[in-house]
Amino acid sequence: MSTLSPLRCPSCASNLKAQDIDTARGLITCGYCGALMNLAAPTAAPGAPAAPAFTPRPEVPLPPRIRIAKTERGVELSWRWFTPVLLFLIPFTIAWDAFLLFWYSMAGSSDAPWIMVVFPIAHVAVGIGLTYCVIASLLNTTRITVAPRALEVRHGPIPWRGNAVFERSQVEQLFCKRKETRGKHGPHVTYELWLSLRGPRAVKLVSNGLEEEQVLYLEQRIESVLGLSDRPMAGELVR
Numbered sequence: 066m067s068t069l070s071p072l073r074c075p076s077c078a079s080n081l082k083a084q085d086i087d088t089a090r091g092l093i094t095c096g097y098c099g100a101l102m103n104l105a106a107p108t109a110a111p112g113a114p115a116a117p118a119f120t121p122r123p124e125v126p127l128p129p130r131i132r133i134a135k136t137e138r139g140v141e142l143s144w145r146w147f148t149p150v151l152l153f154l155i156p157f158t159i160a161w162d163a164f165l166l167f168w169y170s171m172a173g174s175s176d177a178p179w180i181m182v183v184f185p186i187a188h189v190a191v192g193i194g195l196t197y198c199v200i201a202s203l204l205n206t207t208r209i210t211v212a213p214r215a216l217e218v219r220h221g222p223i224p225w226r227g228n229a230v231f232e233r234s235q236v237e238q239l240f241c242k243r244k245e246t247r248g249k250h251g252p253h254v255t256y257e258l259w260l261s262l263r264g265p266r267a268v269k270l271v272s273n274g275l276e277e278e279q280v281l282y283l284e285q286r287i288e289s290v291l292g293l294s295d296r297p298m299a300g301e302l303v304r
């Protein structure tokens with residue numbers, strides 16, 4: 066480590082700066098795109114300029130929803146999709162579907178005008194989508210398996226998009242993204258876990274309903290199982 070090249074954000078490729086470091090929490094937040102990264106302890110190369118003082122990120126405790134287990138394939142990190150919000154969504158979905166069933170029983174039993182059949186088509190589409198999401202949220206689990214040679218993500222048993230396998234040798238780093246969407250009831254914040262791959266390119270690993278402590282835990286744990294050593298180091302940051 067004799068030449069210090071500026072460290073780039075794995076998400077947007079802009080140069081990371083010293084002011085992007087949160088020394089108390091051991092986190093780097095990209096000043097441009099807001100990507101979050103764990104800060105690795107600096108390797109003190111002999112003769113190298115001293116790295117700015119900072120606290121290496123303490124190990125994040127296991128968040129309540131996430132389970133970790135050793136399987137024959139590797140280390141498995143998993144969490145069920147179920148959250149208490151579903152308890153409000155279930156009666157709403159049942160009411161929505163029940164209304165449509167009632168509507169179509171009326172439309173089918175008499176000489177109903179054709180408009181009665183066609184009119185709620187968009188509502189039927191929403192009902193099907195909503196019902197599918199509710200069933201998936203009740204039953205599904207996301208599993209990330211960190212094997213010696215691969216990193217795998219699976220959602221199931223209800224089919225869902227986002228299943229993927231990445232070769233271990235392709236993975237350079239993990240980082241987190243904070244996504245803020247503006248809704249009717251104010252801003253809604255979600256967190257995503259991303260992989261920085263050789264190439265370079267970045268792909269989203271998981272996003273469904275995770276909170277900050279959960280994505281940071283996943284990032285830290287997966288990086289430690291994979292033994293990733295080329296993580297951001299304080300001495301490489303642009304001042």
Ligand SMILES: [Zn+2]
Pocket residue numbers: 074075076077078079095096097098099100
């Ligand atoms: Zn960035």
